Amino acid sequence: MAYVPLADQEQELHHPHSWVTKYVWSQDHKVIAVQYGGTAIAVGVVALVLSLLMRLQLGFPETFDLIDPSSYYQSVTMHGMIMVVYLLTALFLGGFGNYLIPLMCGARDMVFPFLNMLSYWVYLLSVLILMASFFVGEGPTGAGWTLYPPQTNMAGTPGHDSGIVLMLLSLAVFIVAFTMGGLNYVVTVLQNRCRGLTMMRLPLSVWGIFVATCLGLFAFPALLVSAIMMLFDTLLGTSFFMPAVIESGTPLDHNGGSPILFQHLFWFFGHPEVYIVALPAFGLVSDVLSTHARKNIFGYRMMVWAIIAIGGLSFIVWAHHMYVSGMHPYFGFFFATTTLIIAVPTALKVYNWVLTLWEGDIRLNAPMYFAIGFIFTFIHGGLTGLFLGNVVIDLPLSDTYFVVAHFHMVMGVSPVLVLFAALYHWYPKITGRMFHEGMAKVHFWCTFLGTYAIYLPMHYLGFLGVPRRYYALGSTDFIPQSAHDLNTTITIAALFVGASQLLFFINIFWSLRNGKKADPNPWGSASLEWQTPDTPPVHGNWGPELPTVYRWAYDYSVPGAHQDFIPQNTPESVEPTVDEQHFDPDHDVSKADL
Amino acid sequence: MSIFKLLADKSWERKGIIGGLRPTGAFDTAPERVALVFFLVVATVVFSLFTVGYFIRMELPDWAPIEDPAKLWFNTGLLVVSSVLFQWARNIADSGSRKNIKTAFIGGGVFAVLFIAGQLSAWGDLNAAGYYVASNPAASFFFLLTGVHAVHMLGGLWVWSKSSIRLLSGSEIKDVRLSIQLCTLYWHFLLIVWLVLFAVLSNT
Numbered sequence: 001m002a003y004v005p006l007a008d009q010e011q012e013l014h015h016p017h018s019w020v021t022k023y024v025w026s027q028d029h030k031v032i033a034v035q036y037g038g039t040a041i042a043v044g045v046v047a048l049v050l051s052l053l054m055r056l057q058l059g060f061p062e063t064f065d066l067i068d069p070s071s072y073y074q075s076v077t078m079h080g081m082i083m084v085v086y087l088l089t090a091l092f093l094g095g096f097g098n099y100l101i102p103l104m105c106g107a108r109d110m111v112f113p114f115l116n117m118l119s120y121w122v123y124l125l126s127v128l129i130l131m132a133s134f135f136v137g138e139g140p141t142g143a144g145w146t147l148y149p150p151q152t153n154m155a156g157t158p159g160h161d162s163g164i165v166l167m168l169l170s171l172a173v174f175i176v177a178f179t180m181g182g183l184n185y186v187v188t189v190l191q192n193r194c195r196g197l198t199m200m201r202l203p204l205s206v207w208g209i210f211v212a213t214c215l216g217l218f219a220f221p222a223l224l225v226s227a228i229m230m231l232f233d234t235l236l237g238t239s240f241f242m243p244a245v246i247e248s249g250t251p252l253d254h255n256g257g258s259p260i261l262f263q264h265l266f267w268f269f270g271h272p273e274v275y276i277v278a279l280p281a282f283g284l285v286s287d288v289l290s291t292h293a294r295k296n297i298f299g300y301r302m303m304v305w306a307i308i309a310i311g312g313l314s315f316i317v318w319a320h321h322m323y324v325s326g327m328h329p330y331f332g333f334f335f336a337t338t339t340l341i342i343a344v345p346t347a348l349k350v351y352n353w354v355l356t357l358w359e360g361d362i363r364l365n366a367p368m369y370f371a372i373g374f375i376f377t378f379i380h381g382g383l384t385g386l387f388l389g390n391v392v393i394d395l396p397l398s399d400t401y402f403v404v405a406h407f408h409m410v411m412g413v414s415p416v417l418v419l420f421a422a423l424y425h426w427y428p429k430i431t432g433r434m435f436h437e438g439m440a441k442v443h444f445w446c447t448f449l450g451t452y453a454i455y456l457p458m459h460y461l462g463f464l465g466v467p468r469r470y471y472a473l474g475s476t477d478f479i480p481q482s483a484h485d486l487n488t489t490i491t492i493a494a495l496f497v498g499a500s501q502l503l504f505f506i507n508i509f510w511s512l513r514n515g516k517k518a519d520p521n522p523w524g525s526a527s528l529e530w531q532t533p534d535t536p537p538v539h540g541n542w543g544p545e546l547p548t549v550y551r552w553a554y555d556y557s558v559p560g561a562h563q564d565f566i567p568q569n570t571p572e573s574v575e576p577t578v579d580e581q582h583f584d585p586d587h588d589v590s591k592a593d594l
Numbered sequence: 595m596s597i598f599k600l601l602a603d604k605s606w607e608r609k610g611i612i613g614g615l616r617p618t619g620a621f622d623t624a625p626e627r628v629a630l631v632f633f634l635v636v637a638t639v640v641f642s643l644f645t646v647g648y649f650i651r652m653e654l655p656d657w658a659p660i661e662d663p664a665k666l667w668f669n670t671g672l673l674v675v676s677s678v679l680f681q682w683a684r685n686i687a688d689s690g691s692r693k694n695i696k697t698a699f700i701g702g703g704v705f706a707v708l709f710i711a712g713q714l715s716a717w718g719d720l721n722a723a724g725y726y727v728a729s730n731p732a733a734s735f736f737f738l739l740t741g742v743h744a745v746h747m748l749g750g751l752w753v754w755s756k757s758s759i760r761l762l763s764g765s766e767i768k769d770v771r772l773s774i775q776l777c778t779l780y781w782h783f784l785l786i787v788w789l790v791l792f793a794v795l796s797n798t
Contacts, residue, residue, distance in 0.1 A: 111625045112629070183629045183633060184629075186629075187628050190619070191628055192625070194617070195613070200600065221640040221643060224640060225643040232734065238727060238734040238738075240647070240734065255656055256731065257731075258650065258651060265643065301601070550611060572609035572610055
């Protein structure tokens with residue numbers, strides 16, 4: 001039996017009849033996207049505040065009495081886990097994935113709207129479980145975001161009683177939520193594209209989100225498996241990961257478990273997780289750069305291939321996080337090699353972004369500021385990744401501030417800059433209002449220069465050998481006074497960057513009411529989401545008729561065209577249509593038939 | 595179209611409508627089936643990682659095998675019957691007939707419930723033999739793996755119960771055919787997973 005996709009059928013939509021079904025129990029992908037985005041940003045603010053508390057302690061070790069060593073470690077742990085999983089993953093995939101996939105695919109909604117709604121509420125439940133750990137027992141776990149056993153379960157680790165249980169439970173619930181959402185994203189991209197929209201006509205945002213979702217679906221199980229097994233160890237006294245260990249002179253009941261097994265499972269999830277965050281960022285920034293440079297993305301096919309190659313390779317580099325855990329030299333050689341190989345498609349993408357800008361008609365507005373800023377920070381973080389990918393360089397730099405600087409540049413600052421670029425870029429479509437351009441640019445400069453002021457000196461601290469994860473450095477010979485002063489400077493920069501994020505919140509909330517009414521397509525973008533009949537798009541997105549796509553998403557500055565972009569749903573009247581039966585990618589129809 | 599051909603498309607050169615109503619690259623099947631296949635891959639990764647963990651843990655010095663309850667063979671038989679009944683239901687649904695479909699489909703679920711009851715009974719046998727979840731790493735894995743498998747089965751039974759209610763309330767076959775097909779696929783998958791787990795648990 002042949003099926004036509006939902007996009008071409010009269011899809012049964014659950015039209016909301018009340019405020020509650022429209023904005024709370026909504027099955028509309030756009031509302032769910034805003035719910036995901038709002039929750040992720042809210043919990044991200046919690047993580048930001050935690051980081052500022054840590055910086056106050058590090059910059060002014062004996063001045064403030066805000067946190068003690070235990071709450072310092074709890075802050076480290078919660079900051080890391082919230083930022084990586086509950087903010088970045090949820091905002092890129094739950095937020096932008098939900099908003100953009102159906103619109104960019106010319107669909108009315110996700111394939112399974114009810115499951116999509118369920119995904120958000122289960123995600124919210126996971127956030128609430130995580131937040132609950134602040135209010136129980138000793139508070140949240142302080143084992144570090146990697147949750148390495150046996151430390152997680154030892155009495156000296158804060159939150160070893162209930163904090164760790166809530167963390168693991170929350171992660172398991174998050175994975176259930178992600179799987180429900182992820183199945184929706186993947187199936188919608190595959191099955192629910194509108195007429196004429198081939199996979200290679202999709203904007204790179206969809207490609208990035210699609211491949212990242214596949215990574216998530218295949219990598220999160222590793223975290224689920226390790227979380228379940230560690231819950232068994234914690235609650236039921238098994239010894240999957242817990243070795244024989246003596247705590248305060250008393251042997252614990254555990255015996256013979258393998259902490260290294262946990263590390264392998266954790267990083268088998270953990271490294272793809274980097275790309276679960278990075279690939280959507282790659283996709284979104286490509287579209288922002290191309291639109292505001294008024295040029296097609298350079299090397300579209302290469303960009304798609306690179307996304308797929310990076311996705312595949314991300315599953316065979318995980319043990320580069322474990323060089324100091326002890327491994328066979330050949331094992332280290334293998335993972336160092338794969339790590340350096342993954343730099344090739346990644347570098348290719350960077351070249352293509354720069355070449356997209358080359359001789360473009362660049363419009364330097366706020367989203368473009370953030371997108372170009374991302375290229376800087378990503379190159380920076382990527383290059384330090386090449387250092388750390390080599391075993392011999394990693395060993396002395398491991399557990400120093402160099403590592404902190406590296407991963408914050410590459411998967412903290414860089415994706416966050418893309419998030420801001422994307423939030424500003426799509427804000428007019430989401431809200432129907434323009435944001436305040438000047439405020440957004442001030443926000444950019446404060447964030448961009450501020451984060452450099454934070455992380456550039458950290459590389460130097462790392463070279464000095466200043467260790468990470470220390471509550472206080474105290475007085476040691478190898479750490480000169482200048483390093484302490486640098487720490488103070490970093491803290492001041494961090495406070496400045498933290499405070500400057502208020503500009504973002506003021507801007508988006510102020511503009512909701514006071515912003516100029518947005519045109520349907522204020523940036524002159526060619527992709528489908530800007531061609532909706534209503535702005536913001538109403539439930540069902542497309543009015544009575546679904547769009548038909550005639551071209552790829554990057555027809556900018558086409559010679560002879562009457563404006564500098566041609567929307568994807570604009571017919572090419574002089575060119576014949578191409579039938580599927582005659583499809584031959586190597587056959588240049590447009591030239592051959594004209 | 596092969597995936598390589600699809601990815602080689604120079605989309606910037608080709609204008610006009612490509613493909614018919616079904617977009618190129620889409621699978622010629624219901625979206626629910628595509629989603630289920632993706633989910634089965636995810637579940638395969640979960641079970642594979644548990645199994646890899648099992649083999650790695652086995653290599654450690656304190657590993658001591660346990661005697662698996664003999665009734666696992668009987669339970670396996672129950673699951674095989676369950677799977678066969680689902681396949682029977684599917685064949686009937688595919689032919690468009692209603693004859694015996696309730697017996698086959700509901701019977702398949704009932705045998706799955708009996709399988710879970712059998713597994714619980716096997717847990718009881720292990721407890722009676724002195725093996726609890728934390729008393730031995732092999733026992734820990736036994737409870738873990740059978741438990742995770744049973745949880746997957748309970749998820750399937752939830753969908754089965756919804757479809758059964760529709761079937762019993764007189765829904766047209768064409769309205770429940772897809773549910774029956776997907777339940778059958780899922781049951782076969784869980785049978786294969788169980789056979790692999792059973793082989794691993796029995797031989798180590």
